[in-house]
Amino acid sequence: xxxxxxxxxxxxxxxxxxxxxxxxxxxxxxxxxxxxxxxxxxxxxxxxxxxxxxxxxxxxxxxxxxxxxxxxxxxxxxxxxxxxxxxxxxxxxxxxxxxxxxxxxxxxxxxxxxxxxxxxxxxxxxxxxxxxxxxxxxxxxxxxxxxxxxxxxxx
Numbered sequence: 304x305x306x307x308x309x310x311x312x313x314x315x316x317x318x319x320x321x322x323x324x325x326x327x328x329x330x331x332x333x334x335x336x337x338x339x340x341x342x343x344x345x346x347x348x349x350x351x352x353x354x355x356x357x358x359x360x361x362x363x364x365x366x367x368x369x370x371x372x373x374x375x376x377x378x379x380x381x382x383x384x385x386x387x388x389x390x391x392x393x394x395x396x397x398x399x400x401x402x403x404x405x406x407x408x409x410x411x412x413x414x415x416x417x418x419x420x421x422x423x424x425x426x427x428x429x430x431x432x433x434x435x436x437x438x439x440x441x442x443x444x445x446x447x448x449x450x451x452x453x454x455x456x457x458x
Contacts, residue, residue, distance in 0.1 A: 308334040312347035316364040319353035354389025358398035378409040
């Protein structure tokens with residue numbers, strides 16, 4: 304009997320917290336696979352692009368593995384593409400981290416470094432820019448999308 308849980312591809316390009324993401328998927332009832340295979344990524348019902356490290360190194364790895372066009376294709380399809388940390392940054396047009404690098408171009412705009420702001424010689428904290436609220440799209444045609452967040456509770 305086939306596994307009825309949704310199949311999620313976790314993109315392995317050598318930079319990421321792959322196993323903790325796979326564990327999180329398991330906890331919420333998703334069937335995940337860690338892969339750099341174009342076929343596995345295209346066959347999945349959703350794709351997670353994780354990342355820890357430098358933007359330029361990550362883009363070089365995605366290019367070397369020939370995954371750039373695959374990820375762009377997924378972003379234009381009806382399948383969810385979730386970026387975590389550096390994975391989300393990679394979806395942008397470009398980054399200025401350690402030089403200038405082109406991104407996947409899925410989301411228009413640059414990733415820019417915050418200079419360490421000071422006030423009267425006192426170093427200020429860089430603002431937290433994370434998403435604090437997540438809203439379900441009204442046009443979701445597949446109910447399982449919500450399972451990614453159901454076990455978290457109210458945000």
